[in-house]
Amino acid sequence: MRELGYVYNRGAASLRTRRTTTVGVVVTDIANPFFGELLVGLESALAEAGFRSLVVASSDNPVRQDELVNELREYQVAGLAIMPATGSSRSFLEGLEASRMPHVFVTKYLEGMPAPYVGPDDRLGGRLAAQHLLAHGCQTYAFVGGFSGHLSRRDRIEGVRSALREAGLEPDRFTEIESASNGAGGLEAGKRLLQARQLPEAIICQSDGVAFGVYRALREAGRASEVRVIGYDDVRTAALWEPPLTSVATHPERLGRAVAELLLEEIATPSGGVTEKIFAPELMVRESCGCHGVPSSL
Amino acid sequence: MRELGYVYNRGAASLRTRRTTTVGVVVTDIANPFFGELLVGLESALAEAGFRSLVVASSDNPVRQDELVNELREYQVAGLAIMPATGSSRSFLEGLEASRMPHVFVTKYLEGMPAPYVGPDDRLGGRLAAQHLLAHGCQTYAFVGGFSGHLSRRDRIEGVRSALREAGLEPDRFTEIESASNGAGGLEAGKRLLQARQLPEAIICQSDGVAFGVYRALREAGRASEVRVIGYDDVRTAALWEPPLTSVATHPERLGRAVAELLLEEIATPSGGVTEKIFAPELMVRESCGCHGVPSSL
DNA sequence: CTGAAAGCGCTTACAG
DNA sequence: CTGAAAGCGCTTACAG
Numbered sequence: 001m002r003e004l005g006y007v008y009n010r011g012a013a014s015l016r017t018r019r020t021t022t023v024g025v026v027v028t029d030i031a032n033p034f035f036g037e038l039l040v041g042l043e044s045a046l047a048e049a050g051f052r053s054l055v056v057a058s059s060d061n062p063v064r065q066d067e068l069v070n071e072l073r074e075y076q077v078a079g080l081a082i083m084p085a086t087g088s089s090r091s092f093l094e095g096l097e098a099s100r101m102p103h104v105f106v107t108k109y110l111e112g113m114p115a116p117y118v119g120p121d122d123r124l125g126g127r128l129a130a131q132h133l134l135a136h137g138c139q140t141y142a143f144v145g146g147f148s149g150h151l152s153r154r155d156r157i158e159g160v161r162s163a164l165r166e167a168g169l170e171p172d173r174f175t176e177i178e179s180a181s182n183g184a185g186g187l188e189a190g191k192r193l194l195q196a197r198q199l200p201e202a203i204i205c206q207s208d209g210v211a212f213g214v215y216r217a218l219r220e221a222g223r224a225s226e227v228r229v230i231g232y233d234d235v236r237t238a239a240l241w242e243p244p245l246t247s248v249a250t251h252p253e254r255l256g257r258a259v260a261e262l263l264l265e266e267i268a269t270p271s272g273g274v275t276e277k278i279f280a281p282e283l284m285v286r287e288s289c290g291c292h293g294v295p296s297s298l
Numbered sequence: 299m300r301e302l303g304y305v306y307n308r309g310a311a312s313l314r315t316r317r318t319t320t321v322g323v324v325v326t327d328i329a330n331p332f333f334g335e336l337l338v339g340l341e342s343a344l345a346e347a348g349f350r351s352l353v354v355a356s357s358d359n360p361v362r363q364d365e366l367v368n369e370l371r372e373y374q375v376a377g378l379a380i381m382p383a384t385g386s387s388r389s390f391l392e393g394l395e396a397s398r399m400p401h402v403f404v405t406k407y408l409e410g411m412p413a414p415y416v417g418p419d420d421r422l423g424g425r426l427a428a429q430h431l432l433a434h435g436c437q438t439y440a441f442v443g444g445f446s447g448h449l450s451r452r453d454r455i456e457g458v459r460s461a462l463r464e465a466g467l468e469p470d471r472f473t474e475i476e477s478a479s480n481g482a483g484g485l486e487a488g489k490r491l492l493q494a495r496q497l498p499e500a501i502i503c504q505s506d507g508v509a510f511g512v513y514r515a516l517r518e519a520g521r522a523s524e525v526r527v528i529g530y531d532d533v534r535t536a537a538l539w540e541p542p543l544t545s546v547a548t549h550p551e552r553l554g555r556a557v558a559e560l561l562l563e564e565i566a567t568p569s570g571g572v573t574e575k576i577f578a579p580e581l582m583v584r585e586s587c588g589c590h591g592v593p594s595s596l
Numbered sequence: 597c598t599g600a601a602a603g604c605g606c607t608t609a610c611a612g
Numbered sequence: 613c614t615g616a617a618a619g620c621g622c623t624t625a626c627a628g
Contacts, residue, residue, distance in 0.1 A: 005397075007368075007371045007372055007397075008372045008621095008622090009313070009372065009374060009620090009621050009622065010372045010373055010374070010622090011309045011312050011313050011318070011373070011374050011620095011621080011622090012313050012604090012620070012621035012622040012623090013621080013622050013623070014309050014604090014622090015307070015309050015310050015313055015603095015604045015605065015606085015620090015621080015622070015623095016603075016604050016621080016622050016623045016624080017604085017622085017623065017624090018604070020309070022352075022373075029338075030334055030337050030338055030341065031331070031334040031335045031337070031338045031534075032334070033329070033331055033334065036328055036329040036330070036331065036334045037329045039328050039329075040327075040328055040329045040355070043328065043354070043355060044355075047354075052352055052354065052369070052373070053352075053353075054320075054350055054351075054352055055351075055353060056341070056345075056350065057338070057341060057342075070305070071350070073305045074305055074306045074307065074308045075308055075309070075320075075350070076307060076308070076309050098303075099303070099305075182534070183534055183535055183537075183538050184534075186538075187538065209534075209535070212535055212538040213538055215538065215540070216537075216538040216540075216542075219540055236329075236480070236481050236482075236507075237481055237507070237510055237535060239481075239514070240481050240484075240485065240510040240511055240513065240514040242513070242514075242517055242540050244514075306605095306606090307604090307605050307606065308606090309604095309605080309606090310604070310605035310606040310607090310620090311605080311606050311607070312606090312620090313604090313605080313606070313607095313619095313620045313621065313622085314605080314606050314607045314608080314619075314620050315606085315607065315608090315620085316620070
């Protein structure tokens with residue numbers, strides 16, 4: 001027909017119908033492989049419903065996050081998936097609610113503020129890691145990575161603590177080390193750990209990246225074999241690591257799909273409800289925890 | 299003022315001005331850490347100019363890529379940054395040109411078809427890796443990862459070959475192994491390598507992910523110390539790897555910024571030209587190549 | 597059932 | 613210099 005250059009203008013259509021098929025996604029860091037995998041699931045589920053995503057990065061800065069959300073609103077996005085920046089204020093959520101913009105929080109929620117949410121059960125994740133290490137007979141523990149403001153970190157630590165308590169371990173057998181949740185943070189935290197009089201027998205990390213960094217620090221000191229390490233997220237490289245990294249799998253791609261589904265529902269029939277989809281993580285036992293001869297697989 | 303709920307409608311403005319501040323980005327795989335880092339640079343340079351990006355994934359499928367580009371056009375994007383899917387046809391580029399849509403190809407170009415392009419000098423990357431390994435005295439070489447359709451792979455191999463030739467090595471000292479350009483592909487290729495009568499002395503990989511997979515295969519066979527390995531891209535985990543991975547750094551974030559700059563230029567003043575920005579890669583010498591005692595740093 | 601008109605929310609060119 | 617009107621490209625409700 002007029003396929004000599006005609007292209008349908010969705011913008012015009014959106015203006016008329018007052019609906020768009022674009023969804024805004026605010027992540028803290030696109031380069032984080034965990035988010036990368038999550039976005040894969042999110043985008044493909046969105047695409048199946050004929051939606052696109054506009055993804056922006058807040059650099060974990062609440063002020064920037066505010067600007068980005070406002071800008072996304074100007075784009076008339078149909079909804080918002082947000083991994084809230086650390087320190088997001090109560091008024092941030094209130095603003096979202098007041099605007100009646102469908103939204104779902106991802107992997108991080110706002111303290112004491114009910115909102116639609118998709119994420120892993122971090123308390124359980126922490127417990128799973130600790131219980132396995134307990135079974136290995138470890139007596140001293142460290143949790144490495146993340147900062148005290150991070151809710152996911154707090155929950156994981158709570159899970160670890162509860163498992164240790166149940167096993168009758170004294171609280172002073174457990175230390176927390178803060179650091180950025182990536183390789184660089186882990187490396188630096190590992191160095192700090194090495195300066196202490198004694199290495200913990202077990203280290204549970206906030207992410208696999210942190211575990212990678214911790215290992216590098218340990219290796220340089222020639223002490224990698226003295227500790228058992230468990231990572232978090234089960235990113236693709238975890239299974240290839242030496243030793244193959246035992247990790248708490250959160251299945252980011254599945255989380256991403258769930259986010260899309262919940263958001264799409266919220267867009268189709270705004271409930272104003274606060275549905276939560278919490279997924280149970282799974283401990284991928286490999287060798288860094290001290291287990292041996294586990295067959296390799298991805 | 300009327301900040302009681304008013305939000306500016308960019309869609310309406312775009313309709314009127316016939317200009318948008320949205321740019322389409324087509325990648326083959328969002329989860330690939332190389333692309334993740336590239337997107338960081340791309341998005342931040344775009345943001346500085348007041349632009350946003352709509353990123354979509356083609357899964358390296360040319361048909362899907364076509365659909366996505368058409369859809370992006372319907373969104374009236376101001377321009378397109380494309381990492382073309384393997385096997386993208388000549389008519390794909392012709393269609394782009396006919397539509398007068400500003401575009402730039404990223405990290406992969408179309409065989410014999412001049413177009414605006416940003417990417418690393420892959421021939422040089424291959425040479426750099428081979429020359430270093432040659433200096434280590436290696437006599438047999440393998441290039442692992444990617445498929446024969448990939449131009450970047452072909453160029454890197456050409457670079458490797460030219461260096462080996464100059465060093466007087468016979469062509470039969472060099473083999474090519476195809477595999478997916480990620481960890482899973484490297485693992486599988488590594489296993490194939492182990493089945494051959496003899497391991498090459500040096501392995502150059504299409505990506506760091508491939509190198510990680512190769513190492514896992516080698517380790518399981520207890521033969522990791524027999525070969526020297528060099529990765530490609532210098533992804534963040536490369537420096538943390540055991541042994542710290544020597545890698546050809548392509549500085550993806552810098553590439554991303556360059557893409558944004560070129561595209562923004564093309565949007566501001568459509569030249570119809572075919573500017574190319576080729577960046578020289580840099581060999582990050584660490585220990586997997588056989589060097590020792592290189593101080594750790596990210 | 598078909599076709600012309602109105603209107604979504606902006607910007608820009610034009611009249612007063 | 614200010615204010616009202618036209619129009620971007622669609623869709624939808626309405627008149628014929």
